Amino acid sequence: MITHASDHISIFEEGWAKFAEEKYVQIRPELRLEHAFYNSFRKMVVLAFAALKIHAFETEINKVIHEISKIFNYDIFTAKSICIQAYDDPIQAISYFLGYNYVKWQVSKCNKK
DSSP, X not given: OOOSHHHHHHHHHHHHHHHHHHHHHHHOGGGOOHHHHHHHHHHXXXXXXXXXXXXXXXXXXXXXXXXXXXXXXXXXXXXXXXXXXXHHOHHHHHHHHHHHHHHHHHHXXXXXX
């Protein structure tokens, strides 16, 4: 649940940026940016995963680090960095993922009209 207007704005801004990146990659395939986009998209998903595991499911950070390393094939140092970011600012970690999906949903609603 979004409780503050500033949270809603942040989520919208983060989502709009990621959605715009995706569309740009799609309309400019000659730039060959797909790999970079999907790497950043993947990190967005992993950040949300880490924040939920750490804060919602109260999983020990070391376990989350190893899960991320195993499931997403990240080295331990990268997985640790992701977990630190998710632990330190879970709202920001989740806002990328929520925002992207919120914007995508809103655009799809507009396209159906």
